[in-house]
Amino acid sequence: MSNAPRININLNDFVKDPYPCLKEMQKHNPICYVPELDATLLTKRDDIFINEKKTEIFSSLQPDGLMTQLMGENMMRKDGQEHLTERKAIFPSISPKTVKNFWKEKFSKNATNLLEALRGNKKANLMTEIAMPTSAYMLKVITGLTNMSEEEMDRTSQGMIDGCSNYIGDPLVTENCNNCTESIDNHITDRINRGLEDNDLSLLAVQLRAGLSISQTRANIKLAISGGQNEPRDAISGAIATILKHPKQLEMVLNEQCTWMQVFEEYLRWMSPIGMSPRRIAKKYLYSNTTFDVDDRIFFMFGAANRDPTIFSDPDRFDITRDCSKSIAFGAGPHFCAGAWASKALITEVVLPLVFEMLPNLRLDPKCSIEYAGWAFRGPLAVNVLWD
Ligand code: HEM
Secondary structure, eight states: OOOSOBOOOOHHHHHHOOHHHHHHHHHHOSEEEETTTTEEEEOSHHHHHHHTTOTTTEEOOOTTSHHHHHHOOOGGGOOHHHHHHHHHHHHHHHSHHHIIIIIHHHHHHHHHHHHHHHGGGOEEEHIIIIIHHHHHHHHHHHHSOTTSOHHHHHHHHHHHHHHHTOTTOOHHHHHHHHHHHHHHHHHHHHHHHHOOOTTOOSHHHHHHHTTOOHHHHHHHHHHHHHHHSHHHHHHHHHHHHHHHTOHHHHHHHHTTSSOHHHHHHHHHHHTOSBOOEEEEEOSOEEETTEEEOTTOEEEEOHHHHTTOTTTSSSTTSOOTTSOOTTOOTTOSSTTOOTTHHHHHIIIIIIIHHHHHHHSTTOEEOTTOOOOEEOSSBOEESOOEEEOO
């Protein structure tokens, strides 16, 4: 076990709001062992930025980890050449060019139809009625599982996330997770049986064409679903809720002094949807007075890094005019988010502009408050809005 100072946390408080605790750690013990998580946490932005690239020490290989056991061996749990081969295989599906030329138009049509249908209601829970279906639709087209409903996409994503964080081994959570992975497998089999076109750029098609095995292909599709639904969903609803709470900044966007990209990037920095990425120590390592031992569990705390006061001034303040180039909300190493370009297009070029264009005088419902939850995955619980 690492010799980092031991810092105890109250898990309930950490789930409600990890930031006060992370701030204290950053100030006094930026690398610390937290017994309640059985992990050594790196909380400073530059410590993560430097070390995440040292994959021979901070390895992604976790063969006994819950994710590998429940979802199969996906690229996020591989290092070096093995990881690179799979990453290259999926690139044609998630590249900026494919997003621009193929996916964006589909995202746009879908979001327009959805908002058209909702317009007359004059109120909605953004999370469930706009953010969830637009994110799930993005995953349907990118994975190739167009035979799956948006609700099933959301359910299976959540079921796998719950399964992978089920450290106490609740059998019901495991059973539900198995049911979700089985549902995805059935949808994959059905899509293959119906035949894939030669020019299909979905994750399913490009992996099989690149010669990845069916089990690698299935595992990476499950990874995209578990990692690609809640973050865009939370970023859409959280960014809208937050910009509505900052009317002067919203005005700057509507006047075209600022962009939706600035809103998105500042939101990801300020309330990072993925707060943590785990690693395993592959060989003994000394860094910044800390000795790490083989098999130590390490958490790169992206959420803390994005509020590091030595990098971002007044980091708790939401300010779309700040420079976010040092934010590591999508990661900082070879596992940099594969869905980053698709998410940027969906959120900054489609959903945020369309929501403000098609729902006039959009405002938060004054009767409802916005509460956030989670530390590994963090987002609002509900965002109730009204419009004219
Ligand atoms: C706002 C949206 C999103 C955020 C903030 C986000 C964030 C992240 C983060 C922090 C990582 C881990 C990086 C690391 O450990 O260095 C990651 C990895 C990954 N993400 Fe995303 N993600 C988002 C959307 C998506 C979407 C929509 C997809 C699928 C289409 C996706 C697919 C993946 C995959 C496959 C990986 C693993 C990449 C690898 O191992 O090489 N993500 N994401």
